[in-house]
Amino acid sequence: MLNFLKSEGVDAGILKEIEKFRAEHPTEETLRCRIPEPRYLYYGKEVWEEAITALVCGENLLLVGPKATGKNVLAENLAAVFARPSWDVSFYINTDAATLLGTDTFTGGAVALRKGPIYRCAEDGGFGILDEINMAKNESLAVLHATLDFRRSIDMPGYDRIALHPAARFIATMNYGYAGTRELNEALASRFVVIDMPAITTEGLVKLLKREFPALSPAYADQFAGLFQDIQKKCDGGELSTKSLDLRGLLAAVRLMRAGLEGNRALELGLVNKSFDSFERQLVTDVIRTRLPECIRFEDVFA
Ligand SMILES: Nc1ncnc2c1ncn2[C@@H]1O[C@H](COP(=O)(O)OP(=O)(O)OP(=O)(O)O)[C@@H](O)[C@H]1O
Ligand SMILES: [Mg+2]
Structure with missing residues (x-):
């Protein structure tokens, strides 16, 4: 330690x-x-x-x-x-x-x-x-x-x-x-x-992701950390509630991807669906779409 x-x-x-x-x-x-x-x-x-x-x-x-x-x-x-x-x-x-x-x-x-x-x-x-x-x-x-x-x-x-x-x-x-x-x-x-307690920094989050998922590709570690920052910014700007700003949910989503679930579906379970408002869910999906492809393939995420 x-x-x-x-x-x-x-x-x-x-x-x-x-x-x-x-x-x-x-x-x-x-x-x-x-x-x-x-x-x-x-x-x-x-x-x-x-x-x-x-x-x-x-x-x-x-x-x-x-x-x-x-x-x-x-x-x-x-x-x-x-x-x-x-x-x-x-x-x-x-x-x-x-x-x-x-x-x-x-x-x-x-x-x-x-x-x-x-x-x-x-x-x-x-x-x-x-x-x-x-x-x-x-x-x-x-x-x-x-x-x-x-x-x-x-x-x-x-x-x-x-x-x-x-x-x-x-x-x-x-x-x-x-x-x-x-x-x-x-x-x-x-x-x-x-x-x-401050929110984790992007740098910290990348380290956390890499330690938790040693096989995660560096590019995707950056993308997931960036996605979390994007959601954070929308929350700070008042466009989103903090329901989908859930680091636990992000880690769970990556875990699901590692188990073979397609990336967007995993992010839906871990982040998007944390909000119970359909309009807000759409907004979170849009944030994800601007950063990540429509099909997130296992072999791209895990090297
Ligand atoms: N700065 C950070 N460094 C390392 N891990 C972090 C950091 N911030 C959040 N996490 C991660 O977020 C997850 C939740 O952490 P933890 O249970 O300590 O949160 P909490 O603040 O107690 O939340 P809650 O208020 O919901 O109980 C863990 O997986 C943890 O690794
Ligand atoms: Mg706690």
């Missing part, structure tokens, strides 16, 4: 800080299995530098951005780079203190605490990934206030107060303004430093 960051051009001084952190907080053998092995790498030097610096300084991170901007990929990559065990918590409307911190259970006739993911992070110096944090009710998240601010502690009624392990960090993700999300209250937001 460190070599990848070096090749991405991340500042050498910042990389030193990671090594220092890792030397100060070696991972216990029993927790190694919890260190993520990333399936994807995050591309974006500036975001990397900001995120690493914030974590080194002991801050918690809130990653805000539209769908498929790599929020979870980055969170996972960060835990891997810092070699910390990680716990993933998906927030939903009924997320409460018990889900996060733990609940009383009966074992062998006695009451014992079944530790929740936040509690485990606190004890083991984990990275807690608080996914879609704004899906939960703010009132239920108040239990995290002491954990996330300078107190760095968990105080559960009936149990001893525990201090957070010095390596523990929290990385939250959120989409803003989507159905089912709520406004994050200021008190909670104030406990994070916030990164506004």
Whole structure:
């Protein structure tokens, strides 16, 4: 991972800080299995530098951005780079203190605490990934206030107060303004430093495509990345909604092509049909047509 960051051009001084952190907080053998092995790498030097610096300084991170901007990929990559065990918590409307911190259970006739993911992070110096944090009710998240601010502690009624392990960090993700999300209250937001996640650059996307599909021809890698930029521009200009601006969908489409589906049909499944408005679907098809041929043949796409 460190070599990848070096090749991405991340500042050498910042990389030193990671090594220092890792030397100060070696991972216990029993927790190694919890260190993520990333399936994807995050591309974006500036975001990397900001995120690493914030974590080194002991801050918690809130990653805000539209769908498929790599929020979870980055969170996972960060835990891997810092070699910390990680716990993933998906927030939903009924997320409460018990889900996060733990609940009383009966074992062998006695009451014992079944530790929740936040509690485990606190004890083991984990990275807690608080996914879609704004899906939960703010009132239920108040239990995290002491954990996330300078107190760095968990105080559960009936149990001893525990201090957070010095390596523990929290990385939250959120989409803003989507159905089912709520406004994050200021008190909670104030406990994070916030990164506004940019869309992937064309250069980054080409790298992502080549890594994901080693057989993809360079010309088509450029074309697909260009297509994504074209759709992005139409969205910025207000001609299209962001429904078809879906990086996950583009990757899925290329996967379908690799499995033998004709390219335009694959793009229809992955991108065009993400919009349920026939006029908009036509617009996306037009964007595809201006860049790609009417028949996208397997042998042209994969060298
Ligand atoms: N900058 C980037 N670098 C690498 N991959 C990226 C980047 N941006 C998006 N992706 C790709 O987009 C896909 C979705 O990433 P991820 O699941 O992290 O998105 P997300 O921001 O959490 O989306 P959502 O809000 O829908 O949960 C992955 O395949 C990932 O590789
Ligand atoms: Mg996500």
